Amino acid sequence: MTINVSRSLLPTPTGLLEIPALPEVAQTVRPVYFSLVVPTYNEGRNIQRIVSILTGLLDQTFPHDYELIVVDDDSPDRTWELAQQMLPDYPQLRVMRRQTERGLSTAVIRGWQVATGQVLGVIDGDLQHPPEVLPQLLQKIAQGADLAVASRHVEGGGTSDWGVVRRFLSRGAQLVGLVILPSVVGRVSDPMSGYFMVRRSAISHCLMNPLGYKILLEVLGRGQVREVAEVGYVFQERQEGESKVTWRQYVEYLGHLVKLRSRGRISRFTAKFPVDRFLRFGLVGLSGVAVDLAAFYLLRVHLGLPIARSTMLSAEVAVINNFLWNDLWTFGDISQNQPGTRQRLKRFLKFNLVCLAGIILQALLVSLLHDAFGMNEFGSKLMAIVLVTFWNFWINLKLSWRVTDVRK
Numbered sequence: 001m002t003i004n005v006s007r008s009l010l011p012t013p014t015g016l017l018e019i020p021a022l023p024e025v026a027q028t029v030r031p032v033y034f035s036l037v038v039p040t041y042n043e044g045r046n047i048q049r050i051v052s053i054l055t056g057l058l059d060q061t062f063p064h065d066y067e068l069i070v071v072d073d074d075s076p077d078r079t080w081e082l083a084q085q086m087l088p089d090y091p092q093l094r095v096m097r098r099q100t101e102r103g104l105s106t107a108v109i110r111g112w113q114v115a116t117g118q119v120l121g122v123i124d125g126d127l128q129h130p131p132e133v134l135p136q137l138l139q140k141i142a143q144g145a146d147l148a149v150a151s152r153h154v155e156g157g158g159t160s161d162w163g164v165v166r167r168f169l170s171r172g173a174q175l176v177g178l179v180i181l182p183s184v185v186g187r188v189s190d191p192m193s194g195y196f197m198v199r200r201s202a203i204s205h206c207l208m209n210p211l212g213y214k215i216l217l218e219v220l221g222r223g224q225v226r227e228v229a230e231v232g233y234v235f236q237e238r239q240e241g242e243s244k245v246t247w248r249q250y251v252e253y254l255g256h257l258v259k260l261r262s263r264g265r266i267s268r269f270t271a272k273f274p275v276d277r278f279l280r281f282g283l284v285g286l287s288g289v290a291v292d293l294a295a296f297y298l299l300r301v302h303l304g305l306p307i308a309r310s311t312m313l314s315a316e317v318a319v320i321n322n323f324l325w326n327d328l329w330t331f332g333d334i335s336q337n338q339p340g341t342r343q344r345l346k347r348f349l350k351f352n353l354v355c356l357a358g359i360i361l362q363a364l365l366v367s368l369l370h371d372a373f374g375m376n377e378f379g380s381k382l383m384a385i386v387l388v389t390f391w392n393f394w395i396n397l398k399l400s401w402r403v404t405d406v407r408k
Ligand code: GDD
Pocket: 038, 039, 040, 041, 042, 043, 071, 072, 073, 102, 103, 104, 107, 123, 124, 125, 126, 128, 192, 193, 194, 195, 213, 214, 235, 242, 243, 244, 245
């Protein structure tokens, strides 16, 4: 049964960014199971390929029970027109040309507002998100997940040959998110992902108010998502056109985090703060202080090494001590699900980096508290140790022993 009852463009919704339980159009056409939005801006050289590949794939999985919704923001290369010309050959295709609004996140929401599916998805229109991952995501939803995310940071995931800068920016953005909005960003391993699907019931009647590119943050931050599942995918190199990500998207991302945080997400965070695990982490840290001092004594008194070298070596001995105990005891229940030497070495390297960042943070805090606020030296050192312990604990929990509520 054809979905697009006419070959014309879809009407563009206006007003609030709220996903209805089911849109009015569902009174005139039979609703489908799965609606996949493809947001486009200047994808004229990709649009035919992506529509034909997605159609070929979904015709096998859900014949006549899905729809593709291209939401184009009046691209200068007239992507919307190229998509519209495909309508006669692709009965499951629908096309929206937005002329008064712009932006990736709102494009996805406007597409979901006219969708008729019980499951709402989004995939980039430039073939950087491999379509062959879709059946695995749909399977996760069928198994009960409310949200199924294609992630670059779980087994089977990765980025093709991203430069160091883009990798650093992406991981850095994730780190900032873990600090500002841990209860949201910490729920998935790839909060930057723009490739996922969500059960309509988990986001219907939620008033969305996204900024920029990160629609997944909005779904996690405002939706009622209980179960999250993840599937690894490798982010592909673009063949045609170029990325629209600029520094502006990173600034908008920060604004988006702060906006979501101000919605009282803190309460949910404190309710979920793992106190017992934190206490174990603190005890391990104390054992590290004793090991640090003992090693320092041995290196200085018995081996006569210079003080700077003794300090650094004894600090590293303490880090190794802390990692072993944390990996065994504090986070043992998590690390046992991440077996193998390679995984353990990865955790150890991340732990070291976080501790190194913690040492730098501690030095900054001591000078701030002592020099700027006139606090006495030992008081500022003690205060800095306490603050950095929270930092070390939280970032290690979310990065080194990354735990997501992924269905096993
Ligand atoms: N309608 C609309 N409006 N579409 C847009 C806009 C816009 O303002 N900006 C970008 N798009 C479309 C692009 O045409 C493309 O199909 C998709 O959104 C992603 O845009 P890119 O500019 O190619 O983003 P990227 O490849 O650097 O990053 C993508 O992948 C990351 C990892 O999943 C984005 O999806 C990121 O959000 C995501 O983190």
